[in-house]
Amino acid sequence: MTDFIRFFIPLYFVLFFLVSFVGITFAVAKRIGKNPNVLPKDDSAYGLIGWYFKLTLFFLFTYTILLFLFHDIIGQAFRISFLDNDFFRYLGVILMIAALIWVFIAQWQMKDSWRIGIDNDTKTELVTQGLFRFSRNPIFLGMTVSLVGFFLAFPTVIALTFLLIGSILMQIQIRLEEEFLVKQHGPIYLAYKKRVGRMLGLY
Numbered sequence: 001m002t003d004f005i006r007f008f009i010p011l012y013f014v015l016f017f018l019v020s021f022v023g024i025t026f027a028v029a030k031r032i033g034k035n036p037n038v039l040p041k042d043d044s045a046y047g048l049i050g051w052y053f054k055l056t057l058f059f060l061f062t063y064t065i066l067l068f069l070f071h072d073i074i075g076q077a078f079r080i081s082f083l084d085n086d087f088f089r090y091l092g093v094i095l096m097i098a099a100l101i102w103v104f105i106a107q108w109q110m111k112d113s114w115r116i117g118i119d120n121d122t123k124t125e126l127v128t129q130g131l132f133r134f135s136r137n138p139i140f141l142g143m144t145v146s147l148v149g150f151f152l153a154f155p156t157v158i159a160l161t162f163l164l165i166g167s168i169l170m171q172i173q174i175r176l177e178e179e180f181l182v183k184q185h186g187p188i189y190l191a192y193k194k195r196v197g198r199m200l201g202l203y
Contacts, residue, residue, distance in 0.1 A: 140170045178193070
């Protein structure tokens with residue numbers, strides 16, 4: 001199982017990035033005639049969050065590549081021993097695969113409304129069907145689950161740090177988007193917000 005994890009984790013995140021960012025960005029851009037990546041590049045607080053997202057992704061990719069190349073060294077550093085068993089590794093892999101499928105479905109259901117960041121120039125359709133009946137933010141939920149799965153499959157303090165930092169950044173981004181959606185969709189979004197939890201269920 002350890003050798004499988006060594007190959008699976010970097011391949012997983014490469015696939016996740018290609019499918020959930022590059023692939024969907026290209027497809028939506030082709031349909032709407034503009035880049036759906038609208039994260040700001042200025043010196044604002046929101047721009048800083050976008051920069052931290054990119055930095056976290058960079059370090060996550062670097063860590064997984066180092067894990068693949070230098071498994072005997074990286075794989076043993078900062079291990080959390082009580083989680084270091086095959087049960088949690090299998091559970092982690094299952095969660096990661098389920099999260100990738102979940103995110104892909106949610107992005108497909110968003111269609112042309114999908115954006116990376118807040119699009120102040122275009123009024124997009126508010127999607128409330130499909131997975132959005134159960135979660136207002138199914139893509140962020142899937143990304144969080146993928147990091148939980150990563151931590152369980154490879155239980156180290158570093159993987160836990162990625163989970164914590166990633167979760168904090170996503171929760172900040174979610175709240176920024178919620179403020180924007182209230183302004184853009186008004187009472188329709190407020191009614192949806194009361195009906196469906198931020199991540200899942202009542203939360």
